Amino acid sequence: xxxxxLMSLLVIGAVVAVIVGATTAYFSDTESTTxxxxxxxxxxxxxxxxxVSFEVKDLKPSLTxxxxxxxxxxxxxxxVVWKKLTITSQIGGLHPESEDAEDPGxxxxxxxxxxxxxxxVNGAPKILETQQVRVDNxxxxxxxxxxxxxxxDMKVEQSYHLRPETTNWAQGDVMYGTIDLLATxxxxxxxxxxxxxxxxxxxxDKYWIPDSGSGAGTVTYSYTGGSLTASFIGTVPxxxxxxxxxxxxxxxxxTGLCVFGTxxxxxxxxxxxxxxxxxxxxxGDQNMPAGIKIWLVPSSAHDGTKMTxxxxxxxxxxxxxxxLP
Numbered sequence: 001x002x003x004x005x006l007m008s009l010l011v012i013g014a015v016v017a018v019i020v021g022a023t024t025a026y027f028s029d030t031e032s033t034t035x036x037x038x039x040x041x042x043x044x045x046x047x048x049x050x051x052v053s054f055e056v057k058d059l060k061p062s063l064t065x066x067x068x069x070x071x072x073x074x075x076x077x078x079x080v081v082w083k084k085l086t087i088t089s090q091i092g093g094l095h096p097e098s099e100d101a102e103d104p105g106x107x108x109x110x111x112x113x114x115x116x117x118x119x120x121v122n123g124a125p126k127i128l129e130t131q132q133v134r135v136d137n138x139x140x141x142x143x144x145x146x147x148x149x150x151x152x153d154m155k156v157e158q159s160y161h162l163r164p165e166t167t168n169w170a171q172g173d174v175m176y177g178t179i180d181l182l183a184t185x186x187x188x189x190x191x192x193x194x195x196x197x198x199x200x201x202x203x204x205d206k207y208w209i210p211d212s213g214s215g216a217g218t219v220t221y222s223y224t225g226g227s228l229t230a231s232f233i234g235t236v237p238x239x240x241x242x243x244x245x246x247x248x249x250x251x252x253x254x255t256g257l258c259v260f261g262t263x264x265x266x267x268x269x270x271x272x273x274x275x276x277x278x279x280x281x282x283x284g285d286q287n288m289p290a291g292i293k294i295w296l297v298p299s300s301a302h303d304g305t306k307m308t309x310x311x312x313x314x315x316x317x318x319x320x321x322x323x324l325p
Contacts, residue, residue: 045072047153053178059111059162059170071154071181079183081145081154082191085138087112087177094172103169111175112136113208114166120157121145129161131286132250135175136208137321138290142182142192169207190325196222201296201316203237215269215316219245219294223324228280230260232273232296237314239269242299247278247292249285253307256282262299280324291321
C-alpha cells in the first residue's frame with residue numbers, strides 16, 4: 001500500500017510540472033460533504049428486579065426452586081446476552097436433630113454439588129435438568145443466552161433441583177450467590193470467554209466437597225477452532241501410578257472421551273503431563289453449552305474411548321466446567 005501511494009504522488013508531481021511549463025488551463029470543481037461518526041451503545045437492564053443476588057433455601061430432595069429474570073434491551077443495537085452464576089457462600093443454616101447424626105459439627109455445607117441446574121431462555125431449553133449439570137459445574141462460568149433485539153425482552157428461567165439421593169446432612173443448609181448479566185456486540189465471537197487460560201482440578205470427598213489435601217493441580221489450556229490443547233501439573237491421590245488426563249463427556253460412561261496424555265506419578269504422587277490435544281466437544285456432551293469436563297484418572301479406569309471403572313477417590317475432578325468460546 002505504501003508503494004502505491006508513493007507512485008501516485010510521483011505521477012501527480014509530473015503533471016504539475018507540465019502544467020507549470022504550459023499555458024493550458026483546466027476547468028475544475030470541488031464538492032465536499034461533512035460526516036459524523038459516533039460510537040453505538042450496548043446496554044441491558046433487568047425488568048422488575050432491583051438486584052440479582054439470590055438465596056436458595058428450604059430445598060428438599062426432588063424439590064425444585066425457580067428464579068426468573070426478564071432482561072430488557074433499551075438500546076438501538078441488537079446484543080448478545082451472557083449470564084454468570086457465582087456462589088458467594090454456603091452455610092449450615094438451621095441444624096435440626098435429624099441432621100446432627102450425620103453432620104454433628106454442621107460443617108458439610110455443599111448444596112452446590114448436589115443441586116441440578118436447568119436454564120430456559122424465552123421458553124426454549126438451554127440446559128435441561130436431565131443433563132445433570134450441577135450448580136458447582138456452572139459456578140463462575142459465562143453461558144451464552146442468545147441475541148436480544150433492540151428494544152426487546154428476554155425471559156431467563158433457572159431452576160435448582162436438589163438431587164433425590166441427598167441425605168440429612170443438607171437439612172437447613174443455605175446457598176447464596178449472585179447472577180451477572182453481560183451484553184456484548186453481536187460480532188464479538190468469544191464474548192467474555194477467553195480462548196486460553198487455566199482451571200483447577202481437585203480431589204473430592206463423598207459429599208463432593210473439594211479436598212486438596214488428597215490431590216490437586218492446574219490445567220493450562222488453549223482452544224482453537226474445535227481443538228483443545230492442555231497440560232497439567234499437580235499431585236494425584238495414588239503414588240507410582242499411571243494417570244491419564246482426559247476430556248470426559250457426560251453421560252456415563254463418557255463415550256467419546258479423549259486422552260490428552262498419560263504419565264506415571266512419582267513416589268509422592270506428583271505428576272506433570274505435557275501438552276496434548278483433543279477435539280472438543282463431542283456430539284451429545286450433556287455439559288454443553290456450559291462447558292466441558294477435564295479429569296485426571298488412573299489409566300486403568302478407561303479404555304481410551306470411555307470409562308470402565310468408577311473409583312472417584314482416586315480421581316481429580318473439575319472445580320468448574322471449562323467454557324468454550
